[in-house]
Amino acid sequence: MSKTTGAIKFVFWFAVSIGLFYYSWWSYSSGQMVSWYYYEAKTDGYAVHSAYFKNATKENPAMLQIGKFDKIEGLQAVEVKKGDRLPKNTDGIIDKKVIKDEKRAKLEGGMLKVMVASEVKDARGFKYKDTFKHKGILTNPWAGAWNVVMVLIIGLALGLMAEGFTDIMGLKLDKIVHH
Amino acid sequence: MFEFIIAGVESPWLLLVLTGATVGMVGGFIGVGGGYMVTPALIVFGFPGYMASGIDMTHIAGKSVVATVRHRQLGNIDWVLGLAMVGGTMLGVEQGVRLLTWTKNMGLSGIILLTTSVVVMIGLFVYTQLETQAATRQTKKMEKEGIAVGREVNTSKLPAFFQRISLYPIVRCRTARIVMSMWVIVVVGAITGVLSGFLGVGGGFIRVPALVYIVGASTHIAVGTDLLEIVVSGGYGALRHSMMGNVDFVAVLFMIVGAMFGAQFGSIATSYVRGPAIRYILSYSLILATVGAFLRLAYMLTGSKYAVLSFFAVVFTLGEMFFLCFFIMSLVFFALRYQKGKSVPEWIPSLVVKH
Numbered sequence: 329m330s331k332t333t334g335a336i337k338f339v340f341w342f343a344v345s346i347g348l349f350y351y352s353w354w355s356y357s358s359g360q361m362v363s364w365y366y367y368e369a370k371t372d373g374y375a376v377h378s379a380y381f382k383n384a385t386k387e388n389p390a391m392l393q394i395g396k397f398d399k400i401e402g403l404q405a406v407e408v409k410k411g412d413r414l415p416k417n418t419d420g421i422i423d424k425k426v427i428k429d430e431k432r433a434k435l436e437g438g439m440l441k442v443m444v445a446s447e448v449k450d451a452r453g454f455k456y457k458d459t460f461k462h463k464g465i466l467t468n469p470w471a472g473a474w475n476v477v478m479v480l481i482i483g484l485a486l487g488l489m490a491e492g493f494t495d496i497m498g499l500k501l502d503k504i505v506h507h
Numbered sequence: 508m509f510e511f512i513i514a515g516v517e518s519p520w521l522l523l524v525l526t527g528a529t530v531g532m533v534g535g536f537i538g539v540g541g542g543y544m545v546t547p548a549l550i551v552f553g554f555p556g557y558m559a560s561g562i563d564m565t566h567i568a569g570k571s572v573v574a575t576v577r578h579r580q581l582g583n584i585d586w587v588l589g590l591a592m593v594g595g596t597m598l599g600v601e602q603g604v605r606l607l608t609w610t611k612n613m614g615l616s617g618i619i620l621l622t623t624s625v626v627v628m629i630g631l632f633v634y635t636q637l638e639t640q641a642a643t644r645q646t647k648k649m650e651k652e653g654i655a656v657g658r659e660v661n662t663s664k665l666p667a668f669f670q671r672i673s674l675y676p677i678v679r680c681r682t683a684r685i686v687m688s689m690w691v692i693v694v695v696g697a698i699t700g701v702l703s704g705f706l707g708v709g710g711g712f713i714r715v716p717a718l719v720y721i722v723g724a725s726t727h728i729a730v731g732t733d734l735l736e737i738v739v740s741g742g743y744g745a746l747r748h749s750m751m752g753n754v755d756f757v758a759v760l761f762m763i764v765g766a767m768f769g770a771q772f773g774s775i776a777t778s779y780v781r782g783p784a785i786r787y788i789l790s791y792s793l794i795l796a797t798v799g800a801f802l803r804l805a806y807m808l809t810g811s812k813y814a815v816l817s818f819f820a821v822v823f824t825l826g827e828m829f830f831l832c833f834f835i836m837s838l839v840f841f842a843l844r845y846q847k848g849k850s851v852p853e854w855i856p857s858l859v860v861k862h
Contacts, residue, residue, distance in 0.1 A: 472749030483572025486767040503582030
């Protein structure tokens, strides 16, 4: 392949790659991707943003204001039922069963009192930290398909861009004679 | 450091790019996804286990496309062989996942998983080493006798046996120059699929030796064809993980940027070497990963008392990536010297080609 054809190939696929990366980045930073990820409730409970109370303890609990907020900002919680769309900025759900147990969180005077933000669990030889983050949420299944389509197209664009680049550089890559 | 909003962690983005590059290089060269190396690395970088697995699988799908495009250019892909195998692989992966769930319900999955992976990897390592050493000896002997040596030297008798099975329909794989029963290819795909589904890996490290030693493809074609298959199986795995919310897409993007460079180098590097060189690197990758898995198994069997075992498991896994990259780069370096007629170590001529 000539260097000119290689250059055209490189420029075209470079532009496509940049476009795909830009779109992915915009989707991520604008919150679109995040809203696809934290899409709907898998369980009945309270939608929260767990980073705001990650240091809560029994001695120093976090008090979350319960209300109907479109976006969770600070120590707020929104009651949700299974299948409900989640408010913006949600990153987990405190399950009603957890609240019923009253060990890690409980309702107190119209507020949600979080006493332990995480707990260490044993699981056959492993110990892991279980927090409210990522709990009780469902991802939009179409977002899964979007991820795969994007990653395959990006891979193809990068592969063809690199092929154009080696053509420009004059690197002779002929088919290998196997036999 | 970069804050990954979906994963909810802060992680060094440069290390993700570097990991993508190193695993891309190894994967492009030996035709594996590299999940057994990347997932532990991502956990070390602070990602939760399920996210590490999902990010890894999604990046593997993208990276394999990059490497497949290059291997297509080099003529290393047999499309008929790859597509015939995909069906069996998908079926096998599903059965492997069910087997995993069954052992998990028995409360044994962790130990059975690690034991199986250690046994499979050691078995493959020993066979690949012995066969490749025999192939290298044969190459040296042929060169001494003045006989022209092709790019591929394979001393295994297994492919001839499996190619004699004449169960209808018979497929003709033109690029690989193989004529064999489609059922053999499907069954090989299914068995390697069960193992990959059960062990939770892409399965390249099992499929590449299977393509060489059972189907009888040349190592280069096995690598390229396996990467094509990883695009399909990795894409399916990425879809499952993404739908379950195990993927932070930006982490995948960082890794793909690195993988683009690594996979290019690894794929192009295959054109400088003979088949046995690729099989050597594959076998070393297997044994190093085995040591990592064995240390993790020992850590679990000792009731997680000795943190040093877990620490060294991680060190081995990360060290393996750099060691293999160094090995591949050395081979290309010496191949270039050899082509220019400069002095090279004694073991190089039997592993590289003189264009």
